[in-house]
Amino acid sequence: MDIKRTIDETDLQILEILQVKARIPNAEIARQVGMAPSAVLERIRKLENQGIISGYEVRLNPEHFGQKLSAFVFIEANCASNDTLADRLADISGVQEIHQVAGEDGYLLKLRVADTETLGRILRNEIATIEGVRTTRTQIVLSSLKETRRVNLNPPAHD
Structure with missing residues (x-):
């Protein structure tokens, strides 16, 4: 079970990036927030496990x-x-x-x-x-x- 943690500024940056383009490569997110791709992936997984990220979907016209x-x-x-x-x-x-x-x-x-x-x-x-x-x-x-x-x-x- 994942322990609840406070969302910090880096998490907010990651969430903003994902809201604009959910399919952005992890390496690009890492570059934009100045972190290693593995650290960004770990943060994203924690945000998913906590229910902060509830899913990804395609917007169709x-x-x-x-x-x-x-x-x-x-x-x-x-x-x-x-x-x-x-x-x-x-x-x-x-x-x-x-x-x-x-x-x-x-x-x-x-x-x-x-x-x-x-x-x-x-x-x-x-x-x-x-x-x-x-x-x-x-x-x-x-x-x-x-x-x-x-x-x-x-x-x-x-x-």
Whole structure:
């Protein structure tokens, strides 16, 4: 079992580099942070084992796969925390994100689909038919100005 340790400045540099380009060679990371490749590899493995790095993935352009429309769907649920409802929502094709939220709506979904016809079909035939879904409100994205999964490793200090 790996002992938890504090993330230092070098770890932050490594994480920043990996967030920009996860496939960067280990030797290049080592060069950028001024360490031996073996030491960098050991740090990366520790960050993975601690769950700080939770995985690596490729970002695909959804338009190349006919998924040009993004939409956010607010779902008012009969029950605020319903694992079955969340599991059913997760099984719907096109759902990229599910968030349980505070306020009137219980869930916020991000969908990526081909067009408004497909979105309407999913709303009527899949989401609305799930037990526990009371109402939905949908916002269609006109254009995306920024989309990222990067984590801010240098948040502003609070006064």
